[in-house]
Amino acid sequence: MDTFVQWQFGRSLGSNLIEDLAERKMYFDGFFSPGPYTFWQYYFPDLARVLRTVGIYLIPRWVDTHFKAIEDWNLDKCDRAQQLLARHETLAEADQPVVFEQALKSMSEVDSKPGAYPQRMEVASDMFAHNSAAFETSGNTETYFFYEMCRNPIWQKRLREELLTLEPQLKFEQGKKYEIEDLPSSKVVDALPILHAVIVETMRLYPSVPGGQPRVVPRPCTLGSFENIPKGTIVQSYAYALHRTPEIFPDPHQWKPERWLDASPEQLTVMKKWFWPFSSGGRMCIGSNFAYYSMKFLAAGVYTNYTTTIHDHGDMELQDSYLAGPNGHRLEVKFHSNTHEDAIRY
Numbered sequence: 001m002d003t004f005v006q007w008q009f010g011r012s013l014g015s016n017l018i019e020d021l022a023e024r025k026m027y028f029d030g031f032f033s034p035g036p037y038t039f040w041q042y043y044f045p046d047l048a049r050v051l052r053t054v055g056i057y058l059i060p061r062w063v064d065t066h067f068k069a070i071e072d073w074n075l076d077k078c079d080r081a082q083q084l085l086a087r088h089e090t091l092a093e094a095d096q097p098v099v100f101e102q103a104l105k106s107m108s109e110v111d112s113k114p115g116a117y118p119q120r121m122e123v124a125s126d127m128f129a130h131n132s133a134a135f136e137t138s139g140n141t142e143t144y145f146f147y148e149m150c151r152n153p154i155w156q157k158r159l160r161e162e163l164l165t166l167e168p169q170l171k172f173e174q175g176k177k178y179e180i181e182d183l184p185s186s187k188v189v190d191a192l193p194i195l196h197a198v199i200v201e202t203m204r205l206y207p208s209v210p211g212g213q214p215r216v217v218p219r220p221c222t223l224g225s226f227e228n229i230p231k232g233t234i235v236q237s238y239a240y241a242l243h244r245t246p247e248i249f250p251d252p253h254q255w256k257p258e259r260w261l262d263a264s265p266e267q268l269t270v271m272k273k274w275f276w277p278f279s280s281g282g283r284m285c286i287g288s289n290f291a292y293y294s295m296k297f298l299a300a301g302v303y304t305n306y307t308t309t310i311h312d313h314g315d316m317e318l319q320d321s322y323l324a325g326p327n328g329h330r331l332e333v334k335f336h337s338n339t340h341e342d343a344i345r346y
C-alpha cells in the first residue's frame, strides 16, 4: 500500500501504514467494514437506500462512518496533490504524484482553486479505485508468497543464487541512502526466471481475487459448451477454478514453481491462457504491471539479504470470498540476516 500510494501521490503525500498504527487502523477499519454487506450494496442498492429512510439499516451506520474516513483520507491527498502541482515547482523524482498527475491532466485542470478543480469527485473516485485495488490484492499474494518460501527453503536458495547475479545487487546496508542508480533495472529484475516462477505460482495457487468476475452478455452468444446464452445474462468465471484445472496444471493443489520453468513452449502458451489472476478484457486489472514490479522488488530485496522461516501463523486456508487472503489473517515470519552469524546454512 505504501509503495503504491507514494507512486500515486508522491513521497511527501505518501502513506505510512507500516509504521503509523493510527493510519493503519483507520485504513483497515474503513476497507474491511463493508465486506459482509457488499451483497446488498451491489445487488440491491435502491432497496438498501429506501429502507434507510424508514430506519432499517441493511448496511449498519458504523460501516458508513469507517468508510467515509478512508474516502476523506483519499480526497485530502488528491486536494493536496493538486495544490502541489498548481505551484509549478520543480519536484524531486520521488515527490512527483505520478498517477494523480496523469488523472488530473486528463480529467480536470491543474491550475484551479484549492479543492475546486473540475471533476474533483470523479478524479478522487478514480484514485480511490486505484489505491483500494492495489492494497489487499498485492498484500495477500505477498503473504502466501512468504508462506510458501518459508516452507520451501530450497526455493529460497535457488532464488538467492539468481538474485546474486544482479548488477548492482539489492544488498541492504544499514544507514545507506539509496538512489535509483543503486538499484538494478526493473526490466532485468522482471526477466529473472526463478523470481517470476515463484511469484506466478503463488498467484496461481492463491489468486487474491478467486471469486467470480461477472460480465453481462451483450448479445446472444456461445461460451464453451453453453449455446445461445440470451443477451443480458450475467456470466462469470473464477480464477480459483481455472487455476486448479488438473489437465493444465497437474498436481493443482501443490505449490510447484518448477511447472513454469520446465514447461515446453507449447505447454507454457496453454498455461498462460488459463492463468487469470488479473482477469482479462476491458475491465481487467489496470495495475498488473505495477503489481509485478512491487512484488518482485520486495521479494528480491528480502531474499538477497535474508533467509526466512515461519514463526507462527493462523489458518492459512484461502477464504471463500471475492477478494481472499488466509482465513486466520495472520502469518508471522522470522528474518535471518544472510550476513549475520546466525544465518541459516543449507
Ligand code: HEM
Residues within 6 Å of the ligand: 004, 129, 130, 131, 133, 134, 135, 137, 138, 141, 207, 208, 209, 213, 214, 277, 278, 279, 280, 282, 283, 284, 285, 286, 287, 288, 290, 291
Ligand atoms: C497481485 C495484485 C493484483 C491482483 C491479483 C489484481 C486483480 C485484479 C482483478 C482480477 C481485477 C478485475 C476485476 C474485474 O474484472 O471485475 C482488477 C481490477 C483492477 N485493479 Fe487490480 N489487481 C492487483 C493489483 C493492482 C494494483 C497494484 C493496482 C493499482 C493500480 C490495481 C488496480 C486495479 C483497478 C483500478 C482495477 C479496476 C479496473 C477497471 O474496472 O477498469 N490492481 N484487479
